[in-house]
Amino acid sequence: GQNIDQPTEMTATEGAIVQINCTYQTSGFNGLFWYQQHAGEAPTFLSYNVLDGLEEKGRFSSFLSRSKGYSYLLLKELQMKDSASYLCALMDSNYQLIWGAGTKLIIKP
Amino acid sequence: GAVVSQHPSWVICKSGTSVKIECRSLDFQATTMFWYRQFPKQSLMLMATSNEGSKATYEQGVEKDKFLINHASLTLSTLTVTSAHPEDSSFYICSARVGGGRETQYFGPGTRLLVL
Numbered sequence: 001g002q003n004i005d006q007p008t009e010m011t012a013t014e015g016a017i018v019q020i021n022c023t024y025q026t027s028g029f030n031g032l033f034w035y036q037q038h039a040g041e042a043p044t045f046l047s048y049n050v051l052d053g054l055e056e057k058g059r060f061s062s063f064l065s066r067s068k069g070y071s072y073l074l075l076k077e078l079q080m081k082d083s084a085s086y087l088c089a090l091m092d093s094n095y096q097l098i099w100g101a102g103t104k105l106i107i108k109p
Numbered sequence: 110g111a112v113v114s115q116h117p118s119w120v121i122c123k124s125g126t127s128v129k130i131e132c133r134s135l136d137f138q139a140t141t142m143f144w145y146r147q148f149p150k151q152s153l154m155l156m157a158t159s160n161e162g163s164k165a166t167y168e169q170g171v172e173k174d175k176f177l178i179n180h181a182s183l184t185l186s187t188l189t190v191t192s193a194h195p196e197d198s199s200f201y202i203c204s205a206r207v208g209g210g211r212e213t214q215y216f217g218p219g220t221r222l223l224v225l
Binding site: 035043045091101 | 155202204214218
């Protein structure tokens with residue numbers, strides 16, 4: 001079966017850096033996604049990793065280690081608008097997304 | 110990035126009526142679309158996978174006769190909630206899969222359904 005774990009909630013300060021971790025177990029793997037979801041809105045795509053390593057996209061970076069079943073999303077220069085839930089999702093061998101429960105990120109001034 | 114639209118964005122209906130939600134991929138063709146439901150402060154729950162030209166695959170516990178899915182073209186999938194009841198009130202979100210080496214799912218903006 002598949003399993004995804006990520007912290008329920010994190011708090012960080014405006015202007016700082018925060019790393020949101022995601023660990024998973026799966027038998028089939030076609031990539032690891034990160035989505036951002038603001039309250040009351042649909043998720044928006046942030047990143048996709050299928051090979052090991054770091055993918056950088058502006059203030060956001062995502063890392064994957066397939067051997068360790070581990071990914072993280074790194075957010076730099078935090079802004080108040082970054083307050084949202086961050087969803088880690090695993091794409092299985094059938095190209096379906098298996099979702100983590102999400103990490104609620106609270107940014108404080 | 111790819112754009113997915115949903116219509117309507119919100120709907121209020123009486124118990125017992127049917128509601129149709131449309132999901133369109135505006136600038137790409139989506140052979141696979143997904144329908145999710147999300148209750149307040151809960152995770153996304155996959156309801157069904159919709160493949161163009163074939164029957165949808167429903168997740169365990171989702172009634173296929175209640176949630177009718179039609180994926181008639183490469184850019185349109187519809188979800189019809191039949192005989193809606195208050196417990197069906199939720200946030201319904203579709204996503205469309207972009208494959209071909211750029212594997213991603215893009216989400217529509219969602220449809221809020223309130224059944225009175």
